Amino acid sequence: MSDFTAAFFDVNGDGATDAQWADVNGDGYSDVENYDTNGDGASDVEWIDTNSDGVADQENYDTNGDGRTDVTYNDLDGDGYVDETLVDLDGDGVADYTEGPFRA
Incomplete structure (x- = not known):
């Protein structure tokens, strides 16, 4: 999967990932997005x-x-x-x- 790119962000500085973006097919657009802003593990x-x-x-x-x-x-x-x-x-x-x- 050489075209796969992903980004993980700790937006609020608590050490946990708050946002994840992934471009699975390399077209420059996000195919997968997840945002967990309160740390409960749910989007x-x-x-x-x-x-x-x-x-x-x-x-x-x-x-x-x-x-x-x-x-x-x-x-x-x-x-x-x-x-x-x-x-x-x-x-x-x-x-x-x-x-x-x-x-x-």
Whole structure:
């Protein structure tokens, strides 16, 4: 598997891996993603397939482990590009920053 690349991140400095990305086929796009921000061993990312095509159209991330979504990526038209990013910077459950579009 010479094309396989992976990255492991300790985002919060606790010594445990919080995020893992893997590009299995070498195309430059992540094929596997896992985020465990609270150290319980479970993924803290919610993938939602809104149009039942087998591809996540919305991804919700709990980046600080408080159980609430902090970042949301939306592919609104199903073309594989992120059309909208919502970020809750202060943890109140309301998006404080919106950006779009960019390639995910």
